[in-house]
Amino acid sequence: MAEVHEHYQASSATYSEQYDESKILTSEEYPANFFRLKRIKERVQALGLTSIYELGIGDGSPLAAMAELGLKVGGSDLTEGMLDVARAQLVAKGFDPSVITWGDIQDRSTLEEGIASGPYDGVMALGVLPHVRDEGAVIDNMSAFIQSGGTLFLQFRNSMLSLYSFNRLTMEFIEDDLLKGQPDEVKEIVRTNLEPRLAMDKPPLRTGTKGAPGYDEILAKFHNPFELKELVENKGFTDVRFHWYNYHVTPPMLAKDLGPTFRTAGIAMEPTTDWRGMFLCSAGVIEATKV
Numbered sequence: 701m702a703e704v705h706e707h708y709q710a711s712s713a714t715y716s717e718q719y720d721e722s723k724i725l726t727s728e729e730y731p732a733n734f735f736r737l738k739r740i741k742e743r744v745q746a747l748g749l750t751s752i753y754e755l756g757i758g759d760g761s762p763l764a765a766m767a768e769l770g771l772k773v774g775g776s777d778l779t780e781g782m783l784d785v786a787r788a789q790l791v792a793k794g795f796d797p798s799v800i801t802w803g804d805i806q807d808r809s810t811l812e813e814g815i816a817s818g819p820y821d822g823v824m825a826l827g828v829l830p831h832v833r834d835e836g837a838v839i840d841n842m843s844a845f846i847q848s849g850g851t852l853f854l855q856f857r858n859s860m861l862s863l864y865s866f867n868r869l870t871m872e873f874i875e876d877d878l879l880k881g882q883p884d885e886v887k888e889i890v891r892t893n894l895e896p897r898l899a900m901d902k903p904p905l906r907t908g909t910k911g912a913p914g915y916d917e918i919l920a921k922f923h924n925p926f927e928l929k930e931l932v933e934n935k936g937f938t939d940v941r942f943h944w945y946n947y948h949v950t951p952p953m954l955a956k957d958l959g960p961t962f963r964t965a966g967i968a969m970e971p972t973t974d975w976r977g978m979f980l981c982s983a984g985v986i987e988a989t990k991v
Contacts (some may be wrong), residue, residue, distance in 0.1 A: 703918045704831045705779050710912030712759065712781030716789070719761040730963060732946035732983060735970045736826065737762050739943045740853055743987060744769065749821040753814060753845045755805040756828035760786025767795045774817050776803030776810075806832055808841050815844050822846065824853035826985070830920045835928075839935045846990050852937055854986045858944070859922035861982050866951045867902040869922075871895060877924065899953040925984060937988035944977025944984045945970060 708715075717723060718733040744752065744766065751772035754763045759782055763775045767790070777783050780802070787797035799817075803810040805828055823845040825838070832838045842852060862873035871894060875887050908914040929940050947969040948955075955962040969980070977984065 703913045706912045707908070707915065707918050708758070708779040709781040710908075710910050712779065712785050715759040715782070716761055716785065719759075724967065725960075725963065730946060730966065733761075733827075735945045735967075736855065736983070736985065737765055738970075739945060740824065740826075740985065741765055741769065743853070743943065744771070744822065747822075747851055749851060751818070751820040752822040752824060753818060753820045755803070755811070755814075755823070755825045755842060755845075757786050757800055758782050758827060760789040760800070762824070762826055763800070764789050764793050764795065768793065772820070773799055774814055774820070775800045776805075776814050778802065778804045805838055805841060806834065808837075808844070811841060811844070818845050819847045820845050820850065822851040822853065824855075826853070826855040829854060829856045829923065831918065832921075833919070835923075835931060836935065839932060839937075843935065843937075843990060848990055850990045852932070852986070852988045852990065854928075854932070854988075856923040856925070856928055856984060856986065857921065858978070858981055858984050859924045860978050861948065861980070862922075864948065864951055864979050865903075865953075866897075867899040867953060869903070870898055871900065899951075902953050925978065925986075928986060932986055932988050936991050938991055939987075939989040941987050942977070942984050943987060944972070944981040946982040947972070947977070947980050948982065949980070 717727065718731060719737060721734060724731040724734055749771060752766050754775040757763050757775035757777045763773050767773045783800060783802060786800055790797045801813055803814060805825060823842045825842060829835065829838065859873055862869040871891065874890060879887050879890065905916040906914040908917055925942060932940055947966040949962060949965040949969065950958055
C-alpha cells in the first residue's frame with residue numbers, strides 16, 4: 701500500500717477540486733466524484749440514515765457533505781496529507797475534526813477506535829476498493845461498523861465498460877476474463893485478429909509527477925459487478941443494487957471527435973438509473989443491506 705499512500709499524498713492538496721460544482725464543465729478530468737457524491741447523498745436521504753462512517757475519507761468532501769445533511773459521522777484514512785485536508789475542511793464547515801482518525805481499511809487492528817464509536821446506520825468506501833488486495837476482508841471490516849439493517853456503500857471501477865471502450869482494456873478483459881482458462885492458441889487467434897481493430901494505445905497511462913507514482917502505476921483494479929455482487933451477498937448482505945456514474949456516451953477514443961458534447965452529454969446521463977450504466981459507466985457504487 702506504500703505506493704497508493706504516496707500517490708494520494710501527492711494529490712491531497714488539489715483533490716477537493718473533484719467535488720467543485722463550479723468546475724464540472726471546465727475541469728481537466730471529468731467530474732465523476734461530484735456525481736458519485738450527489739447520488740450517495742440522495743440515497744442517504746431516501747433511506748433516512750442518521751449516521752455514517754467512511755473508510756478512506758480522502759479530502760473529507762463526502763464526509764463533510766454527510767455532516768451537512770445532519771448525520772453523525774466518523775471516518776479514517778491512511779494518508780496523512782488527506783487527513784490534514786479533511787480535518788481543515790471539517791473545521792471550516794463548523795464540525796469536529798476529532799471524528800476522523802488514521803486507519804487502514806485492510807487492517808482491522810487500526811479500525812477498532814472507529815468501530816467502537818458506532819454502530820452506524822451506514823458505512824461507505826469510495827475510491828478505495830481498486831487499491832486493496834483482499835476484497836473479502838475489506839467488506840468484513842466495513843461490516844463491523846454497522847448492525848443488522850445497516851447500509852453499505854462500496855465504490856468500484858467497472859470492468860464492463862471495456863466491452864464498449866474498444867481499446868487495450870477491451871483486449872485485456874477478453875483475454876483475462878472472458879477467455880480465462882482457454883488454451884493459448886485460442887487467445888492468440890483472438891488477440892491477432894482484434895488488436896488491429898482496437899485503439900491499443902488508449903487509454904494513455906497516467907504516470908506520476910513530483911516523485912510520486914501516477915494512478916496507473918499503483919494497484920488500481922477493475923471489478924466485475926456480477927462477481928462483486930456475489931461477494932457482497934456471501935459476506936452477509938442483501939438487497940444489492942447498483943448506482944452507476946461517469947457515463948461515456950461514445951467509446952473514449954471518439955471523445956475528441958465529439959468535443960465538448962462528450963462531457964455535456966455524459967453529464968445529462970448521470971441521473972440515469974437503467975441497465976445501460978452497466979456498460980456505459982467507468983464506475984459504480986454497490987448499495988446493500990446487512991442481514
